[in-house]
Amino acid sequence: MTRKILRNVGVPILSFVLLLLVWQWVVVGFHVASYIAPRPRQAFLAVTQNWSALWPLILGTIRETVYGFFVGAALGLGLGVIMAKVPVLQRIVYPVLVLSQAVPIIALAAPLVLILGFSVTPKVVIVAWIVFFPVTVNVLDGLTHVDKDLLNLARVYGASRWRTFIHIEIPATATPLFSGLKIGATYAVTGAIIGELAASDGASLALYQEHANANLNTAAVYGTTMVMTAIGITWFLLVVGVEVFATPWQRRTVARRWRRR
Amino acid sequence: MTLLELRDVAKTFGDTIALSPTSLAIAEGSFVAIVGPSGCGKSTMFNVIAGLLTPDGGDVLVKGERVNGTTGHVGYMLQKDLLVPWRTVEDNITMAKRLTGRVSAADREEARAVARQYGLGDFLRHYPTALSGGMRQRVAFMRTLVTHQTLLLLDEPFGALDAQTRLEMQQWLLQVWRDTGRTVLFITHDVDESIFLSDRVIVMSPRPGRVVADFANPLPRPRTVDTLIEPAFIDLKTKVMRLLHREDA
Ligand SMILES: Nc1ncnc2c1ncn2[C@@H]1O[C@H](COP(=O)(O)OP(=O)(O)OP(=O)(O)O)[C@@H](O)[C@H]1O
Ligand SMILES: [Mg+2]
Numbered sequence: 001m002t003r004k005i006l007r008n009v010g011v012p013i014l015s016f017v018l019l020l021l022v023w024q025w026v027v028v029g030f031h032v033a034s035y036i037a038p039r040p041r042q043a044f045l046a047v048t049q050n051w052s053a054l055w056p057l058i059l060g061t062i063r064e065t066v067y068g069f070f071v072g073a074a075l076g077l078g079l080g081v082i083m084a085k086v087p088v089l090q091r092i093v094y095p096v097l098v099l100s101q102a103v104p105i106i107a108l109a110a111p112l113v114l115i116l117g118f119s120v121t122p123k124v125v126i127v128a129w130i131v132f133f134p135v136t137v138n139v140l141d142g143l144t145h146v147d148k149d150l151l152n153l154a155r156v157y158g159a160s161r162w163r164t165f166i167h168i169e170i171p172a173t174a175t176p177l178f179s180g181l182k183i184g185a186t187y188a189v190t191g192a193i194i195g196e197l198a199a200s201d202g203a204s205l206a207l208y209q210e211h212a213n214a215n216l217n218t219a220a221v222y223g224t225t226m227v228m229t230a231i232g233i234t235w236f237l238l239v240v241g242v243e244v245f246a247t248p249w250q251r252r253t254v255a256r257r258w259r260r261r
Numbered sequence: 262m263t264l265l266e267l268r269d270v271a272k273t274f275g276d277t278i279a280l281s282p283t284s285l286a287i288a289e290g291s292f293v294a295i296v297g298p299s300g301c302g303k304s305t306m307f308n309v310i311a312g313l314l315t316p317d318g319g320d321v322l323v324k325g326e327r328v329n330g331t332t333g334h335v336g337y338m339l340q341k342d343l344l345v346p347w348r349t350v351e352d353n354i355t356m357a358k359r360l361t362g363r364v365s366a367a368d369r370e371e372a373r374a375v376a377r378q379y380g381l382g383d384f385l386r387h388y389p390t391a392l393s394g395g396m397r398q399r400v401a402f403m404r405t406l407v408t409h410q411t412l413l414l415l416d417e418p419f420g421a422l423d424a425q426t427r428l429e430m431q432q433w434l435l436q437v438w439r440d441t442g443r444t445v446l447f448i449t450h451d452v453d454e455s456i457f458l459s460d461r462v463i464v465m466s467p468r469p470g471r472v473v474a475d476f477a478n479p480l481p482r483p484r485t486v487d488t489l490i491e492p493a494f495i496d497l498k499t500k501v502m503r504l505l506h507r508e509d510a
Contacts, residue, residue: 156312
């Protein structure tokens, strides 16, 4: 058990530290000018020293990411279920969904601003636009591959379609569903930042970075990138955490004690 | 009393005759084994009896009532145990209740009692992935038992087990059958198994399948490993084997 925790937590931390070391070593060893790349410490300081200015912007990005993720996940799950249950709809809707992903996200921003203005909504839409697709594809795939014999067994018991769906099909799709959610979680922040770049008029993390860049404040540029990455990783880890919690059978042999229903 | 009756039941898939018109009567409380070459329509017959398939011709009667194409009147078990990995052993046993209504405290207690009685009491809170093949099949059988169906259809339930485990499972099944007095229809490819377990051995022809012989099994119960070398056993086995391998001879 402790070995497992060490491997699952220790190794990622180690690779993170290694990354910082390489960064430090490249910048110092190759005498990289500080306006091209700062040392890790300078980037950190650029974040911590401006924390009071950054924090509201970070909150804004988190809000866009999280709202967009939930909208996208719900939409993705719904579309996946509907397409799995109504094959005719699948034939009509699926090509449209594929098409939606072929649209360059940047090119999506301008019409969204025209329609929705500069509020939080266009960013949420962009994030959801990115997130729903892997969820839909995975859910559809999961639902269409539920063991036919298991479904037949449910019929032999005299189970209704609804109960079969809730007690068999949905849990059987848990693994692909979480795969889709994890892919979505990784891209969610990217969507939020693109949205901020293309569709903000006021303050945002993306614009903060643009200003830093314009002012040749290289440390702040790198620092902001680190902050954005941290938001993405945190969100991804939260989704992984929910998966671990929601699918105990994947790594336990005995059920948790309180799991008594 | 006749529990199950098939009257000229037939099933065709496109151009394939999966089951030629077949008639059978199964007495309540009996243990009937069905053997026949692969693809002769044994599983199709079960699917028709269970109501998963509607017969193209003929009638399926349970306790005299026509049940063509309707479900909910048999317990059904396949070679694949079909345990769901996201439920514990206990919750797998109560699966049928969960799918048709509420799982009551009494249902849980019954599941625990059955598991304890048949040697899985220590595994109630385990997930199925932690169990061996034989244990999984036993859980699948308990899940079938607690549906309280009198008629149990078992389609090669031990087909995937090794010889040692299979023999244990056969003796275990006979014990459960004696305890609970259910009616069992049992498909197998193993002639020894069919004779060891049954009161009656039904032999089917190659596709399109129909019943070619219906042997009463004279062997006394309880049966032990010694049963396998009794003259009456060898005699019946010879008859069944001759029928099954007519073409090869
Ligand atoms: N759903 C189906 N659609 C088309 N053909 C089918 C279907 N189910 C079974 N068949 C065909 O019907 C015939 C009988 O199949 P069935 O599964 O009943 O045989 P079986 O006796 O159970 O064989 P085995 O001993 O190998 O399990 C086979 O030729 C099979 O290909
Ligand atoms: Mg079969």
